[in-house]
Amino acid sequence: EVQLVESGGGLVQPGGSLRLSCAGSGFTFGAYWMGWVRQPPGKGLEWVASIKQDGSDKFYVDSVKGRFSISRDNTRNSLDLQMNNLRADDAAVYYCARGFLTGYYYWGQGTLVTVSS
Amino acid sequence: DIQMTQSPSFVSASVGDRVTITCQASQGISNWVAWYQQKPGQAPKLLIHTASTLQSGVPSRFSGSGSGTDFTLTIISLQPEDFATYYCQQAHSFPITFGQGTRLEIK
Numbered sequence: 001e002v003q004l005v006e007s008g009g010g011l012v013q014p015g016g017s018l019r020l021s022c023a024g025s026g027f028t029f030g031a032y033w034m035g036w037v038r039q040p041p042g043k044g045l046e047w048v049a050s051i052k053q054d055g056s057d058k059f060y061v062d063s064v065k066g067r068f069s070i071s072r073d074n075t076r077n078s079l080d081l082q083m084n085n086l087r088a089d090d091a092a093v094y095y096c097a098r099g100f101l102t103g104y105y106y107w108g109q110g111t112l113v114t115v116s117s
Numbered sequence: 118d119i120q121m122t123q124s125p126s127f128v129s130a131s132v133g134d135r136v137t138i139t140c141q142a143s144q145g146i147s148n149w150v151a152w153y154q155q156k157p158g159q160a161p162k163l164l165i166h167t168a169s170t171l172q173s174g175v176p177s178r179f180s181g182s183g184s185g186t187d188f189t190l191t192i193i194s195l196q197p198e199d200f201a202t203y204y205c206q207q208a209h210s211f212p213i214t215f216g217q218g219t220r221l222e223i224k
Contacts, residue, residue, distance in 0.1 A: 044215060044216075102166040102208070
C-alpha cells in the first residue's frame with residue numbers, strides 16, 4: 001500500500017524556519033516526481049514545489065523562491081521542504097504528493113504550518 | 118504563468134442532477150489537465166488526468182473533456198457523496214497552477 005506521511009509542521013514566528021519531511025512507502029520512491037502542495041485554511045490549493053526523480057531538477061512557485069528548498073533522499077525514501085523566513089501568508093496545510101504530468105494520485109494527510117507571533 | 122479560470126465558484130444541485138464545471142487556461146496546454154475532488158478535512162482525490170482519463174476506481178458518472186484552453190468536468194446523476202469542492206490543475210508547465218475551486222452543495 002502506498003503511503004506518504006508528512007511531519008514537521010507546527011507554530012513558528014514570522015521570519016522563522018521549519019523543515020517538513022515526507023516519508024514514502026509502498027512504492028519505488030526514486031521512480032517518481034514528488035511535490036508539495038499547500039492549502040491555507042478555508043482556501044484553495046496552491047502548488048509549492050516539485051523535484052525530479054533524481055533530484056536534478058527543482059521548481060518553485062514564485063512566492064517561495066529563495067526562501068524554500070525542496071530536496072529528496074531516495075535511499076531513505078524521504079522528501080523534505082526547508083522553509084526559511086516564513087511569512088504569515090505561508091500558513092497552510094502542507095501536503096506531500098506523488099506525481100506530475102498525470103496529476104497527483106497519492107497524497108499525504110497534510111501537516112499544518114502556523115506562522116504567528 | 119498559466120492561469121486556470123474555473124467556473125462556477127459555487128453550484129447548488131440535487132441528487133440525480135447533472136453538473137458541469139469548466140476550466141479555461143490562459144494559453145494552450147494540450148490535454149495536461151487534472152481534476153480533483155476534496156472533502157472537508159481530507160486530502161484532494163484525483164478523479165481525472167490528461168483531461169479525460171478516468172482514474173482507476175473513480176465512478177463512471179465522472180467524465181472529463183477538452184483540449185487546448187477549454188476543459189470540462191461533468192458529473193451525471195449526482196450522488197450524495199459527490200457534494201464536495203472540485204479543482205482543476207494544469208500540468209503542462211511550471212509553475213503548476215490550480216483553478217480557484219468549485220464548491221458543489223446540495224440544493
